[in-house]
Amino acid sequence: MKTETTLAQPHIKAETPVRPRESLYQRYEASILGGTAVLIIVAIWQAVWSYTDWISPLFFSGPSAIAKAFWSSLTGGNLLADLAFSGKNFTIGFGLALVSGVVLGVIIGWYRRIRLVLDPFLNALYAAPRIAMMPLIIIWFGIGMWSKVFIVFLSAFFPILVNTAAGIRNMDRDLLRAARAFCASDWQIFKTLAIPGSVPFILTGVRQGVAVGLIGVVVGEMLGSSEGIGFMVAYGGQTFQTDTLFVGFVIIAFAGILLTSVAERLERRFSRWRPER
Amino acid sequence: MMKLQIDHLTKRYWLQRENRDVLALADVSFSVEDGEFMAIVGPSGCGKTSMLNIVAGLLPYDEGNVLIDGKRIFGPGIDRAVVFQHASLLPWRTIAGNVRYGMELQKRFDQAAMKERTDYFIKLVGLTGFERHYPSELSGGMQQRVNLARALAADPVVLLMDEPFAALDAQTREFMQAELLKIWTKAKKTVVFITHQINEAIYLADRVVVMSARPGRVKDVFRVPFDRPRNLSLKREPRFLELEDSVWKLIEEESERLGMVAAV
Numbered sequence: 001m002k003t004e005t006t007l008a009q010p011h012i013k014a015e016t017p018v019r020p021r022e023s024l025y026q027r028y029e030a031s032i033l034g035g036t037a038v039l040i041i042v043a044i045w046q047a048v049w050s051y052t053d054w055i056s057p058l059f060f061s062g063p064s065a066i067a068k069a070f071w072s073s074l075t076g077g078n079l080l081a082d083l084a085f086s087g088k089n090f091t092i093g094f095g096l097a098l099v100s101g102v103v104l105g106v107i108i109g110w111y112r113r114i115r116l117v118l119d120p121f122l123n124a125l126y127a128a129p130r131i132a133m134m135p136l137i138i139i140w141f142g143i144g145m146w147s148k149v150f151i152v153f154l155s156a157f158f159p160i161l162v163n164t165a166a167g168i169r170n171m172d173r174d175l176l177r178a179a180r181a182f183c184a185s186d187w188q189i190f191k192t193l194a195i196p197g198s199v200p201f202i203l204t205g206v207r208q209g210v211a212v213g214l215i216g217v218v219v220g221e222m223l224g225s226s227e228g229i230g231f232m233v234a235y236g237g238q239t240f241q242t243d244t245l246f247v248g249f250v251i252i253a254f255a256g257i258l259l260t261s262v263a264e265r266l267e268r269r270f271s272r273w274r275p276e277r
Numbered sequence: 278m279m280k281l282q283i284d285h286l287t288k289r290y291w292l293q294r295e296n297r298d299v300l301a302l303a304d305v306s307f308s309v310e311d312g313e314f315m316a317i318v319g320p321s322g323c324g325k326t327s328m329l330n331i332v333a334g335l336l337p338y339d340e341g342n343v344l345i346d347g348k349r350i351f352g353p354g355i356d357r358a359v360v361f362q363h364a365s366l367l368p369w370r371t372i373a374g375n376v377r378y379g380m381e382l383q384k385r386f387d388q389a390a391m392k393e394r395t396d397y398f399i400k401l402v403g404l405t406g407f408e409r410h411y412p413s414e415l416s417g418g419m420q421q422r423v424n425l426a427r428a429l430a431a432d433p434v435v436l437l438m439d440e441p442f443a444a445l446d447a448q449t450r451e452f453m454q455a456e457l458l459k460i461w462t463k464a465k466k467t468v469v470f471i472t473h474q475i476n477e478a479i480y481l482a483d484r485v486v487v488m489s490a491r492p493g494r495v496k497d498v499f500r501v502p503f504d505r506p507r508n509l510s511l512k513r514e515p516r517f518l519e520l521e522d523s524v525w526k527l528i529e530e531e532s533e534r535l536g537m538v539a540a541v
């Protein structure tokens with residue numbers, strides 16, 4: 001069991017709890033060290049790029065060239081439109097996956113029979129790389145936005161579904177026994193134990209879903225699209241615009257970091273909901 | 278009339294892997310009077326938890342009867358509440374929310390009554406000021422008090438407690454024993470209290486059931502001859518230690534019969 005020594009005791013007035021003093025450095029240690037390292041690497045990269053000819057602009061790029069390409073595609077090019085297109089595909093696909101994944105996961109977790117019937121199909125689909133279905137999905141939906149929405153949906157749906165079902169099923173046995181002792185009905189157990197208890201699991205599914213959903217949208221656009229960040233990368237590659245390719249790559253990396261860190265934070269916040277022991 | 282009667286209770290567990298059953302409780306009979314504090318001691322594995330879960334209506338049994346006010350029990354009921362060994366609190370509910378939980382499930386009290394009872398029992402177990410804390414922010418002893426408040430707030434006729442203080446350190450345990458006696462004096466419930474510790478049983482109870490080793494049978498039932506209110510210093514008195522010693526011997530015989538080395 002966690003012991004929290006800094007526990008506030010509101011009824012003791014004399015000892016108002018004080019947050020232990022930290023220097024500015026201690027508080028932001030991770031950001032300072034990590035940020036400095038990134039800056040140094042970028043600086044070295046830039047120096048090598050501008051003062052030597054070790055880097056061929058065909059095979060690689062440099063920070064200043066990427067920044068320039070970023071600026072010109074932002075002002076003159078399609079960057080914003082591409083970003084909006086990818087963002088829309090991801091948001092719709094992920095939203096659909098979240099809603100249907102949680103609803104179906106709850107049903108599968110709660111009803112044993114339904115789970116037993118669906119398990120072989122779900123396991124097969126969960127284990128298979130869904131991105132391999134992209135050509136088929138393009139046949140179904142065309143190269144417009146809906147094939148991308150669908151691949152994001154398909155990618156994110158399974159982790160959310162599987163984790164939600166696991167959360168419902170892994171109900172704490174001690175809590176279940178206590179509820180039964182107070183004459184709880186099945187519906188009460190579902191409402192007061194199964195659903196709140198599965199929140200941390202659902203958030204684990206969300207985190208995994210965000211990661212695979214991002215891969216889905218990018219690869220989907222690379223394989224068949226005329227718009228979007230994925231298309232931008234693929235097009236940059238085909239036309240040997242290495243700088244543009246890097247711009248797309250950096251944007252994808254940032255989106256990944258941003259979205260997963262939000263999901264991770266949510267997950268951590270609710271992890272105290274997991275019954276301990 | 279007796280509040281709780283346990284009448285020729287027999288319980289077998291089926292061992293799937295060995296394809297045979299084990300006898301956990303064999304013909305256990307005793308009764309508890311209204312308002313009485315009954316402690317149950319016995320060597321490990323003698324079926325104390327099984328018996329308590331049967332009385333709580335959580336476990337089916339093979340033969341015999343469990344009667345409350347002369348009526349046979351079927352499953353869990355609002356006339357009983359259980360304090361388990363592990364606090365089993367909902368980690369996502371505050372202390373107040375946890376104390377309410379039993380009442381919410383049983384739907385016997387309206388909102389106003391639930392609020393009032395929640396406050397009252399939180400105060401009774403000495404946790405005023407912690408209503409909005411979460412279980413993970415409390416010590417083990419405090420969590421166990423929440424557990425007790427939850428059970429009491431549901432207003433049971435019979436309070437069932439399965440080694441509720443087993444996980445606590447010696448000091449907290451003594452403190453909780455004294456608190457429990459105070460609370461019991463106020464709440465006047467019929468209590469069945471299971472424990473491994475003989476001195477805990479003697480200190481708390483009106484009567485003590487001593488159970489034999491596997492299969493569990495009633496070996497002895499005796500009345501504790503000490504007046505109430507009892508102080509913790511009673512545990513240091515010679516007459517207390519003598520009684521404790523004689524119960525020890527009873528249980529030791531049992532452990533030896535099974536070839537265990539003082540497993541109590």
Ligand SMILES: Nc1ncnc2c1ncn2[C@@H]1O[C@H](COP(=O)(O)OP(=O)(O)OP(=O)(O)O)[C@@H](O)[C@H]1O
Binds near residue numbers: 322327328473
């Ligand atoms: N679910 C089960 N399946 C099979 N056998 C069980 C099961 N639960 C308990 N038993 C057996 O029944 C006997 C009684 O168990 P029980 O938990 O009631 O004992 P106890 O007196 O509470 O022990 P302790 O003091 O160690 O808590 C034990 O010998 C145990 O092996």
Ligand SMILES: [Mg+2]
Binds near residue numbers: 325326327
């Ligand atoms: Mg036990």
